[in-house]
Amino acid sequence: MSSENKLVNTNYHTHMYLCRHAKGTTEDYVLQAINYGFKQIGMSDHAPWKELALRSERMYLKDYQKYLQGLAEVKKKYSDQIKIDTGLEIEYFKFKDKYYQDFLKDVDYLVLGQHYIEMNGKLRSIYKIKTLEELTVYKDTIIEAINTGYFKFIAHPDIFLFQQKELSKEVLDLCEEIIIAAKEKNIPLEINANGIRKGSFTIDGELRYRYPREEFFELVRKHDATCLISSDAHKPELLYDEAVEIAVKFSRRLKLRVVEELSLDS
Numbered sequence: 001m002s003s004e005n006k007l008v009n010t011n012y013h014t015h016m017y018l019c020r021h022a023k024g025t026t027e028d029y030v031l032q033a034i035n036y037g038f039k040q041i042g043m044s045d046h047a048p049w050k051e052l053a054l055r056s057e058r059m060y061l062k063d064y065q066k067y068l069q070g071l072a073e074v075k076k077k078y079s080d081q082i083k084i085d086t087g088l089e090i091e092y093f094k095f096k097d098k099y100y101q102d103f104l105k106d107v108d109y110l111v112l113g114q115h116y117i118e119m120n121g122k123l124r125s126i127y128k129i130k131t132l133e134e135l136t137v138y139k140d141t142i143i144e145a146i147n148t149g150y151f152k153f154i155a156h157p158d159i160f161l162f163q164q165k166e167l168s169k170e171v172l173d174l175c176e177e178i179i180i181a182a183k184e185k186n187i188p189l190e191i192n193a194n195g196i197r198k199g200s201f202t203i204d205g206e207l208r209y210r211y212p213r214e215e216f217f218e219l220v221r222k223h224d225a226t227c228l229i230s231s232d233a234h235k236p237e238l239l240y241d242e243a244v245e246i247a248v249k250f251s252r253r254l255k256l257r258v259v260e261e262l263s264l265d266s
Helices: 026-035 061-078 097-106 132-148 169-184 193-197 214-223 242-253
Strands: 040-046 083-090 109-112 116-119 122-125 189-192 200-203 206-209 226-230
Touching: 026 040, 026 061, 040 109, 061 083, 083 097, 097 109, 109 132, 116 132, 132 169, 169 189, 169 214, 189 193, 189 214, 189 242, 193 242, 214 242, 226 242
Parallel strands: 040 083, 083 109, 189 226
Antiparallel strands: 116 122, 200 206
16 A cells, blocks of 8 residues: 555554464554554554453553553654544443543543353353344443543444344334434544454445445444544554555445544543
C-alpha cells in the first residue's frame, strides 16, 4: 500500500508485539503512521487480565509497565510529528470496577473489546456463541459496559454475529438495543477492518463480512448513531491497507455518520 493516503488520518485500535499475537514495536507503528500521513495514533494493546491468561494470547502483567514506558518514550520522541495516545483494549465483566479505574489512571482511554461472555460462572468465546440466550448475554454485557462510562468506543460491536448467517428479527432486535444504548451515551460503534481481512460469506448471492456486518450497520444508520473506522492493526503496515479502504467505502455506501477523531481529554 502506497504512503499516499487521503482516506483516514487516525487509528485508535492498534496492537503491538507485547500482546503475543501481533508484530512490531510501538515505535514501528508510530513511524508507519507518520509515513501514512496520520494526525493521531492510539495504541490499544490487550490489557493484562488474570482470569483470561489461560484462554487468550494477551499482554502479560509483567510486561504492562514496559508497554507504558515504551509509549512514554515515543510520545517524547515524536510528539512534534504526530499525536500519540495510550490505550488498552479490554473486556467488561461485572464487579471489576477497580480494574478499569486503575487502568484509567495510567492510560488515555479504554476500548471495549468483548471477546468473552460469562454464563453460569463460565466464559464462552464470542466466536463460538450461537443461541439467542448467548447472544442476549452479549447484548446485556455490552449495554452494561456502555453505561459505566469507562470506554471511549466499542470495538467490533457486531462480532457476536460471527456464527450467524441469517439474522432473525429477535437477533436484529438485540443489535438495535446495543445501538440505541451507544447512541444515548454518544459512544462510537467501530467499523472494524480486521473483520474484512478475515473474509466473507454469501447470503442469497450477496457478499457479507462476518464483521462489519451490513445488517447491523443498516440499523446504525437508522438510528443515526456514531461510527469510528479502525484498522485493528496487528502489523504496522496494516494501519492503512486495502481492508481499511474497504471499510471507508462500506461506511460511505451505507451513509454512516463517522467520527474521524476522538476526544480523549475526559
